[in-house]
Amino acid sequence: MKKLSFLFLMLLSFAVQAQESSPAMADTFRKEGKIYVVVLVLATIFAGIIAYLVRLDRKISKLEKEN
Amino acid sequence: MRRNWWKILGVLFVGYTIVAGFLTPVPRMNILNETIRNLYFHVPMWFAMMVLLTVSVVYSILYLRKFNIKDDVISSQFAYAGILFSLLGMATGMQWASGTWDSGTPNYFGWTGDVKQKCAAICILIYFAYVILRGGLKDEDKRAKISAVYNIFAYALMIPLLYIIPRSDKVNSLHPGAKGNPAFNQYDLDNTMKLVFYPSVIGWILISLWVANLFTRYRLLELKKENAL
Numbered sequence: 001m002k003k004l005s006f007l008f009l010m011l012l013s014f015a016v017q018a019q020e021s022s023p024a025m026a027d028t029f030r031k032e033g034k035i036y037v038v039v040l041v042l043a044t045i046f047a048g049i050i051a052y053l054v055r056l057d058r059k060i061s062k063l064e065k066e067n
Numbered sequence: 068m069r070r071n072w073w074k075i076l077g078v079l080f081v082g083y084t085i086v087a088g089f090l091t092p093v094p095r096m097n098i099l100n101e102t103i104r105n106l107y108f109h110v111p112m113w114f115a116m117m118v119l120l121t122v123s124v125v126y127s128i129l130y131l132r133k134f135n136i137k138d139d140v141i142s143s144q145f146a147y148a149g150i151l152f153s154l155l156g157m158a159t160g161m162q163w164a165s166g167t168w169d170s171g172t173p174n175y176f177g178w179t180g181d182v183k184q185k186c187a188a189i190c191i192l193i194y195f196a197y198v199i200l201r202g203g204l205k206d207e208d209k210r211a212k213i214s215a216v217y218n219i220f221a222y223a224l225m226i227p228l229l230y231i232i233p234r235s236d237k238v239n240s241l242h243p244g245a246k247g248n249p250a251f252n253q254y255d256l257d258n259t260m261k262l263v264f265y266p267s268v269i270g271w272i273l274i275s276l277w278v279a280n281l282f283t284r285y286r287l288l289e290l291k292k293e294n295a296l
Contacts, residue, residue: 022095023095023096023097023098023099023100024100025095025100025101026100026101035089035090038089039085039086039089039090042085042089043082043085043086046081046082046085050078053274053277053278053281056281057071057074057277057281060281060284060285060288063288064284064288067288067291067292
């Protein structure tokens with residue numbers, strides 16, 4: 001059991017080293033799928049802003065026709 | 068609908084970058100790490116500003132040739148929209164810099180005192196002066212003439228401030244693209260980033276043109292109501 005846990009610790013330290021040798025990226029974050037939440041939030045805000053722009057464009061077009 | 072195709076294209080391109088910008092792989096680099104994705108959003112702001120201010124200066128020249136007040140309206144509204152995008156570019160640049168440029172001095176909202184930031188700030192102040200100049204002149208023709216001439220000078224000053232001084236060997240700007248700095252060459256060559264970056268630039272330029280177009284049409288309506296046109 002002791003041997004096994006020692007081996008496990010060794011492996012873990014190797015894994016940590018391997019991660020440090022290449023620049024840190026949000027790998028775990030991506031694996032958990034949380035990046036989709038970020039994309040969804042940004043897409044929602046963007047959709048809202050575009051909806052506002054479209055509405056503004058239509059209102060101005062209407063005023064242009066009336067004049 | 069057929070006349071609005073470019074607006075739809077802009078929205079599609081930027082919508083695509085919001086999704087692809089976060090989901091596609093990027094080069095793994097020290098210091099930058101995931102912030103490299105800011106390239107998709109920060110740089111297009113400056114591209115958009117550049118296009119809007121170029122349109123603005125072209126209409127200033129057109130105004131000075133024909134003295135048509137409509138050219139002055141287009142010129143001024145495109146300059147205002149350009150200032151909006153320059154402020155967005157400045158803010159996003161400072162936010163990005165606050166996490167990546169260690170200047171060794173206290174960091175207030177990402178102001179690192181880098182040459183690129185100083186020059187960009189001077190450029191924005193020059194355009195603020197344009198807004199103030201227009202606000203200060205009541206006579207319409209005088210305002211149009213003086214601000215058109217000022218706009219040409221402001222544009223001519225922007226080129227060295229943004230593209231020449233920060234790239235000089237003597238000033239050591241940390242901003243990528245300047246000589247002796249890492250990053251731009253590396254990600255310029257990365258083909259997956261190009262697939263997101265170029266659509267983003269085109270998309271934001273189109274959206275910025277849409278915004279400036281709305282500014283202009285609104286101002287023209289306002290003038291029509293005042294019977295000034």
